[in-house]
Amino acid sequence: MRFFDIHPVNLVKALSMALELSINGMSRHHWQTAMICKKIADQISMNATEQRTLVFAALLHDIGAASSWDERQKIQQTDTFEKRSLGAHAEAGYLLLKDSPQLGYLAQSIRYHHDYWCGGNKSGLKGSQIPLVSRIIHLADRVQILIHHNQSIFAQREKILESIDRSSGIVFDPLLVKAAHEIMQAESFWLDLVNASYYENFFKTLDVYGSVRYSSDDAIQIANIFAKIIDKISKFTAHHSRSVTKTAVFLAKLEGFSEDDVKSMEIAGLLHDLGKLAVPNAILEKPGKLTAEEVVIVRQHTYYTYRILEQIDHFEVIAQWAAYHHETLDGQGYPFRIGGKDLSLGSRILAVADIFVALTETRPYRESLPKQKVQDIMTNMVKQNKIDGNVLKTLFDHYDDAVLLVDTRLAVKENERFA
Ligand SMILES: [Fe+2]
Numbered sequence: 001m002r003f004f005d006i007h008p009v010n011l012v013k014a015l016s017m018a019l020e021l022s023i024n025g026m027s028r029h030h031w032q033t034a035m036i037c038k039k040i041a042d043q044i045s046m047n048a049t050e051q052r053t054l055v056f057a058a059l060l061h062d063i064g065a066a067s068s069w070d071e072r073q074k075i076q077q078t079d080t081f082e083k084r085s086l087g088a089h090a091e092a093g094y095l096l097l098k099d100s101p102q103l104g105y106l107a108q109s110i111r112y113h114h115d116y117w118c119g120g121n122k123s124g125l126k127g128s129q130i131p132l133v134s135r136i137i138h139l140a141d142r143v144q145i146l147i148h149h150n151q152s153i154f155a156q157r158e159k160i161l162e163s164i165d166r167s168s169g170i171v172f173d174p175l176l177v178k179a180a181h182e183i184m185q186a187e188s189f190w191l192d193l194v195n196a197s198y199y200e201n202f203f204k205t206l207d208v209y210g211s212v213r214y215s216s217d218d219a220i221q222i223a224n225i226f227a228k229i230i231d232k233i234s235k236f237t238a239h240h241s242r243s244v245t246k247t248a249v250f251l252a253k254l255e256g257f258s259e260d261d262v263k264s265m266e267i268a269g270l271l272h273d274l275g276k277l278a279v280p281n282a283i284l285e286k287p288g289k290l291t292a293e294e295v296v297i298v299r300q301h302t303y304y305t306y307r308i309l310e311q312i313d314h315f316e317v318i319a320q321w322a323a324y325h326h327e328t329l330d331g332q333g334y335p336f337r338i339g340g341k342d343l344s345l346g347s348r349i350l351a352v353a354d355i356f357v358a359l360t361e362t363r364p365y366r367e368s369l370p371k372q373k374v375q376d377i378m379t380n381m382v383k384q385n386k387i388d389g390n391v392l393k394t395l396f397d398h399y400d401d402a403v404l405l406v407d408t409r410l411a412v413k414e415n416e417r418f419a
């Protein structure tokens, strides 16, 4: 069994990046919220174990909204500050994480991160019944969304302080508001928040949380959570990551990969489209042809898959297998334009699996393509020096078994999608 010695902070930081992707790069909602949480925790002398839970939960707190751009926008708007309608994604985040052996300990804190101090919450909790970690995330989260990034931070300081004061004892725990008030007097509090280059130092300070040993099975379980999130982005490809994974694992075994490498392929398959979180649902679900501008936006997904996965300790090979699935042997693929000589067998397998699944999945505008058609299209791609002919031969030699691995059910129903 392969083990990865992972600094959990690197893992959670990388996963939180996936929640921050947008058309124009990354926002820093989770990172800033985590930094505010850490400063409040220091101020109230929270112990190290609780701090660790707090910071990691803060880094993933809106995971329940990640699949939906509308939801992500809604929860980050300043005018929702005093509305009580934000709980759905907190519950969704809880449901995503609660059964995870690795991240399940964060689920409760995420579940209550929009609960009001004064009560009236769906959870039935109020005041100090609400977990302290959730209360801190709630306050830090709302401070973060009040920051306008195109204005001087000091011109906003008073307004932000007034807002949280007004909500003290109603929305927020008054003792936490008091603690926040004290730390917010320091100029450095605000400067750290808006100083993009400070984040690396901030994450380094979290190295004290040490490293953990994750087996490949642990990593597969975490990857499965993210595959669920990715597949929810578009109702038209609701099973795509999991079908690609099954096909890629099937091919890796046939190509003689070791048991450990087959598991790495499983992780790579589950996460290959992680960067799709940078593509708005509306583009992924557009019924007609995409404009040139939209194509560029869609194509950035594998770039982000790579940049996220490369940050996780010992994930170098997995990052390449996962993120090179739109690279081609002739060097005309994207986003790195890597030619055949640098495309390993693992990357070639995942590329073939991805295309095969895309062609055999049912789409709203067409049925699953028949065998002959799939073979014609993919054989043509070999002729054009796009994909690997040997891998394709392996697939075609086992076509009837492979096609059973693809979930051809069309889409989930809209009402089930974000349930
Ligand atoms: Fe939230």
Ligand SMILES: [Fe+2]
Pocket: 029, 033, 061, 062, 075, 141
């Ligand atoms: Fe948030």
Ligand SMILES: [Fe+2]
Pocket: 272, 273, 301, 302, 325, 326, 354
């Ligand atoms: Fe892709």
